[in-house]
Amino acid sequence: MSSKVHVQARINGDDVEFLCEPRQSLLEVLRDVLGYTGTKEGCNNGNCGACSVILEGRLVNSCLVFGFEIQGKELQTIEGMGSPEELHPVQQQFLENAALQCGICTPGFIVSTKALLDKNPDPTEAEVRYWLAGNLCRCTGYDKIVRAVLDAAKAIKNS
Amino acid sequence: MHAFDFANPQSVPDAVGLLQKHGDRARVLAGGTDVIVQLREGRRSADLVVDIKEIPDVNVLSYSATTGAKIGAAVPCYRIYGNEEIAGAYPGIMDAASLVGGIAVQGRASLGGNLCNASPAADTIPTMIVHSAVCTVAGPSGTRQVAVEDFCTGPGRNVLESGEFLVAFDIPAPSANSGGFYLRFIPRNEMDIAVVGAGAYVVLNADKSKFESARIAVGAVAPTPLFVREAGEALAGQAVSDASIERACELARAAASPIDDMRGTADYRKHLTGVLTKRAIQGAVQRAKES
Numbered sequence: 001m002s003s004k005v006h007v008q009a010r011i012n013g014d015d016v017e018f019l020c021e022p023r024q025s026l027l028e029v030l031r032d033v034l035g036y037t038g039t040k041e042g043c044n045n046g047n048c049g050a051c052s053v054i055l056e057g058r059l060v061n062s063c064l065v066f067g068f069e070i071q072g073k074e075l076q077t078i079e080g081m082g083s084p085e086e087l088h089p090v091q092q093q094f095l096e097n098a099a100l101q102c103g104i105c106t107p108g109f110i111v112s113t114k115a116l117l118d119k120n121p122d123p124t125e126a127e128v129r130y131w132l133a134g135n136l137c138r139c140t141g142y143d144k145i146v147r148a149v150l151d152a153a154k155a156i157k158n159s
Numbered sequence: 160m161h162a163f164d165f166a167n168p169q170s171v172p173d174a175v176g177l178l179q180k181h182g183d184r185a186r187v188l189a190g191g192t193d194v195i196v197q198l199r200e201g202r203r204s205a206d207l208v209v210d211i212k213e214i215p216d217v218n219v220l221s222y223s224a225t226t227g228a229k230i231g232a233a234v235p236c237y238r239i240y241g242n243e244e245i246a247g248a249y250p251g252i253m254d255a256a257s258l259v260g261g262i263a264v265q266g267r268a269s270l271g272g273n274l275c276n277a278s279p280a281a282d283t284i285p286t287m288i289v290h291s292a293v294c295t296v297a298g299p300s301g302t303r304q305v306a307v308e309d310f311c312t313g314p315g316r317n318v319l320e321s322g323e324f325l326v327a328f329d330i331p332a333p334s335a336n337s338g339g340f341y342l343r344f345i346p347r348n349e350m351d352i353a354v355v356g357a358g359a360y361v362v363l364n365a366d367k368s369k370f371e372s373a374r375i376a377v378g379a380v381a382p383t384p385l386f387v388r389e390a391g392e393a394l395a396g397q398a399v400s401d402a403s404i405e406r407a408c409e410l411a412r413a414a415a416s417p418i419d420d421m422r423g424t425a426d427y428r429k430h431l432t433g434v435l436t437k438r439a440i441q442g443a444v445q446r447a448k449e450s
Contacts, residue, residue: 002164022165045196058266064192068165133349134261
């Protein structure tokens with residue numbers, strides 16, 4: 001039996017310490033150890049993007065990262081993006097465009113969109129669609145999501 | 160997932176020591192986009208996962224116009240296509256690095272992992288073959304060099320012996336008047352696994368009317384990514400023409416031995432091998448003319 005690992009990291013600007021088993025993914029650590037349940041488990045094999053987080057400024061699938069790998073690293077999750085009182089512009093535009101139905105994929109889309117707009121504040125529709133190809137939604141047909149992302153880019157630019 | 164321990168060695172000898180001690184019960188972790196899924200699904204098992212990412216040698220990313228590129232085995236795709244010098248020198252490698260998975264996968268997945276995973280359909284292997292990339296492998300008796308075209312031995316299998324791991328790639332600097340290109344066919348527009356992939360690297364003469372040399376490799380049509388040496392050799396000395404390119408495509412089609420599976424039938428893949436080889440050569444020629 002392996003022993004637990006002690007990990008220190010920064011999550012959404014807060015210093016966090018936890019113990020995890022080496023086999024636990026970052027996704028399991030976030031949800032089951034730390035209670036950050038905004039990050040969702042979809043396919044658990046890197047295809048659906050529901051577990052998207054931003055690690056050291058790069059978009060990654062948290063199901064494809066071990067918890068021990070974030071030692072000393074900076075992580076951003078959906079919990080760091082806005083509050084019910086003050087939504088992030090991406091969240092606001094997802095609401096205004098009705099860019100969600102069941103909602104399970106939404107945190108992943110919003111985190112992935114943030115990573116896109118941090119890098120490319122004025123993406124074309126094609127760039128949005130390619131960037132989000134790693135996030136699957138089985139409800140919306142994507143058009144409303146793409147419109148929400150383009151509107152969020154405009155909203156951020158005008159703010 | 161079965162329980163295992165992990166280690167994060169800080170040097171090549173430390174990693175080799177751990178891999179030698181644990182033999183086939185150890186697994187190397189770089190970007191994890193294949194190995195974590197395999198461990199989770201029970202397709203591979205391990206008592207020790209060796210995270211090599213803290214070893215400086217596997218994170219090297221450098222380019223010189225005389226000696227070429229050195230790319231550490233664990234360097235993720237986004238760092239490779241984000242490096243302007245390397246992206247400019249090896250557009251065929253950029254084609255492939257920006258096709259691996261989606262953006263989130265490219266944040267972690269490496270050329271080294273793609274090669275060690277040894278999928279017949281791996282996108283970056285044909286392009287590394289045509290650019291004559293050479294692997295540095297570290298092991299108990301020191302380091303050895305292995306050409307990328309000799310690395311894979313079957314689906315999911317490679318030449319690494321117990322205690323060995325892939326450290327880095329050396330890629331020769333591109334010749335004058337050269338161009339590289341990789342493309343694949345997939346039913347979606349993005350985020351899919353190649354039905355067939357094809358890479359080409361061509362060197363043209365000074366007035367860019369003839370091939371001086373060429374290298375062709377294809378993916379997903381054999382048990383390993385396939386270097387079609389004879390297709391490139393058939394182009395050497397020939398005029399850049401539809402006829403010479405068609406001859407190379409025939410040789411690539413002849414070398415392909417695909418299977419039927421959920422992504423396509425063997426006949427379809429044979430056909431695609433010709434089509435994609437042609438487009439890869441044409442794309443490489445275009446880039447050579449623009450160089």
